[in-house]
Amino acid sequence: MKQDDKGKKRGITRRELLKGAVTAGIVASTGTLALNLSKGEANAAEKKVLPQKWDETLDTVVIGSGFAGLAAAAEASKGGAKAVIFEKMPVYGGNSVINGGEYNSWDDELHLREKLKLGDDSIDLHTQDTVKGGDFYGDPELARILADGATPALNWMIDDGDLKLRDILNRTGGHSAYRTHTCVEGVGRCYTEALKKIAEKGGATMRRKAEVSWIWRESTDGPVLGIEVKEGGATKNIKIQRALILCSGGFSWDIKMRQAFNPSIVPEFNCTNHRGATGEMIRYAQAIGADTLHLAFIQLYPFAEPEKGVLDSPAVYPFRGPGYGIVYVDVNGKRFVSELERRDVVSYAEIKTGKKPTYSIFNEAMIPKMGTKEEVEKGMARGRFVKADTLAELAQKIGVPPANLEDTIKKHNQYLKDKKDPDFNKPVTEKMLTIEEGPYYAIAQWPAVHHCMGGVRINKMAQVIDIWGAPIPKFYAAGEVTGGIHGSNRLGGNAIPDCVVFGRIAGTNAAKEKV
Numbered sequence: 001m002k003q004d005d006k007g008k009k010r011g012i013t014r015r016e017l018l019k020g021a022v023t024a025g026i027v028a029s030t031g032t033l034a035l036n037l038s039k040g041e042a043n044a045a046e047k048k049v050l051p052q053k054w055d056e057t058l059d060t061v062v063i064g065s066g067f068a069g070l071a072a073a074a075e076a077s078k079g080g081a082k083a084v085i086f087e088k089m090p091v092y093g094g095n096s097v098i099n100g101g102e103y104n105s106w107d108d109e110l111h112l113r114e115k116l117k118l119g120d121d122s123i124d125l126h127t128q129d130t131v132k133g134g135d136f137y138g139d140p141e142l143a144r145i146l147a148d149g150a151t152p153a154l155n156w157m158i159d160d161g162d163l164k165l166r167d168i169l170n171r172t173g174g175h176s177a178y179r180t181h182t183c184v185e186g187v188g189r190c191y192t193e194a195l196k197k198i199a200e201k202g203g204a205t206m207r208r209k210a211e212v213s214w215i216w217r218e219s220t221d222g223p224v225l226g227i228e229v230k231e232g233g234a235t236k237n238i239k240i241q242r243a244l245i246l247c248s249g250g251f252s253w254d255i256k257m258r259q260a261f262n263p264s265i266v267p268e269f270n271c272t273n274h275r276g277a278t279g280e281m282i283r284y285a286q287a288i289g290a291d292t293l294h295l296a297f298i299q300l301y302p303f304a305e306p307e308k309g310v311l312d313s314p315a316v317y318p319f320r321g322p323g324y325g326i327v328y329v330d331v332n333g334k335r336f337v338s339e340l341e342r343r344d345v346v347s348y349a350e351i352k353t354g355k356k357p358t359y360s361i362f363n364e365a366m367i368p369k370m371g372t373k374e375e376v377e378k379g380m381a382r383g384r385f386v387k388a389d390t391l392a393e394l395a396q397k398i399g400v401p402p403a404n405l406e407d408t409i410k411k412h413n414q415y416l417k418d419k420k421d422p423d424f425n426k427p428v429t430e431k432m433l434t435i436e437e438g439p440y441y442a443i444a445q446w447p448a449v450h451h452c453m454g455g456v457r458i459n460k461m462a463q464v465i466d467i468w469g470a471p472i473p474k475f476y477a478a479g480e481v482t483g484g485i486h487g488s489n490r491l492g493g494n495a496i497p498d499c500v501v502f503g504r505i506a507g508t509n510a511a512k513e514k515v
Helices: 014-022 067-078 094-098 123-133 140-161 189-201 255-261 280-287 314-320 343-353 364-370 373-381 391-398 402-418 495-510
Strands: 056-063 083-087 102-104 180-182 205-208 210-217 224-231 234-246 298-304 327-329 358-363 385-388 440-452 455-457 463-465 471-477
Touching: 056 067, 067 083, 067 189, 067 234, 067 495, 083 210, 094 189, 102 140, 102 314, 102 495, 123 140, 140 189, 140 495, 189 495, 210 234, 210 280, 224 471, 234 495, 280 455, 298 314, 298 343, 314 358, 314 364, 314 373, 314 440, 327 402, 343 440, 358 364, 364 373, 364 440, 373 385, 385 391, 391 402, 391 440, 455 463, 471 495
Parallel strands: 056 083, 056 234, 083 205, 234 471
Antiparallel strands: 102 180, 210 224, 224 234, 298 440, 327 358, 358 440, 385 440, 463 471
């Protein structure tokens, strides 16, 4: 028994007991045991021994080179830290470069919403939509930080990274306002290039084909000490002086991990993500005491290319279109869900139709509201968009009963005119266009695994929280590797601001750590 400062006896805490078990002393022949909670208390750290000497020493290490990692490195560098990004893949950017390029923000320095007369929005409303969209599982404080920081982060990328936006603004599924911005290129790479430019300008550097294979920590109350890295055919141990920032993304391609937390996400589902989204960094973080949450919440993207699950440029049109009147139909030419529903609702409504694929229907007048004619023509050349002069012809081309499709579109047109959707109670706005004149277009769609809402637990400072509720010293995280922000479902367009906003916070606070 121990005594407190008043001389009273108290029991040994679980943390102290575990610390004693996993740091049981010095192994004479090999050295000090490292913290490794992945094996259980009895034989923890059995095969993990702290390096007796370090192969290299770095100031601040960022793991992952997507939106979050680049933003973190940029802010850390700005704060005086020498940030080095470790990327396990041969190319930078991860899922971020193939992201759909959609960014939610209630405002921007161009004031697009006001300019386009698209109604009101606010930080409060964005926060409310985010929390409600995740069935109230998400942390309202973190959701508000996302919404509050989205506009400054967007303006930062415009001003310092030369990001260019299209002159459009969309209202997408689950949102109650027109707030979804699209970059000129229409793909996530435009944001990563802007962030990369800012980071490099500040002095951050990147090492590709550098796979982190462990995180070193000695005890349950000590700081992160360094990382083990496989690089250039060798394994080396790198000491970290200031901070480690984890921005490694989710685990969409780790089928075993998916199945462990959510068996309903069966292996047969396609995946929109790059092959490096395998989640090992979450497991390494858990091994040194990091808490995790919401790992069972795995999102399907309802508009992926049906055969391979690709999220290409055409696959973003069904996401952008609901605020302007796009219509979703099944193979029978019938609507099956409100087009303004959130992604999980649309995905499971598609699956419930019982037959793959479903389609989005729109016309020529709607194209400028969603993208560009050039994009559509390129998509047609690849067979992704189908075009016809009449609805009957379009129906025949996609194998849908012509009479059904004509009837569905006729009814939907009337619903927009009446400003009431009796079938699915879709909120109708004056910006929605009727589909009465051709040419008409269709695009096939089907759900694919897309985003992991769960991950390591963080606080408002982007510090990683341990299983006892305390921050792990010198350890930060941002982006899809974290959990607790989106709850059970991430609203489309919230990923980039999540990554950039919390990446900035992580980098800023990491730079304040003492060397």
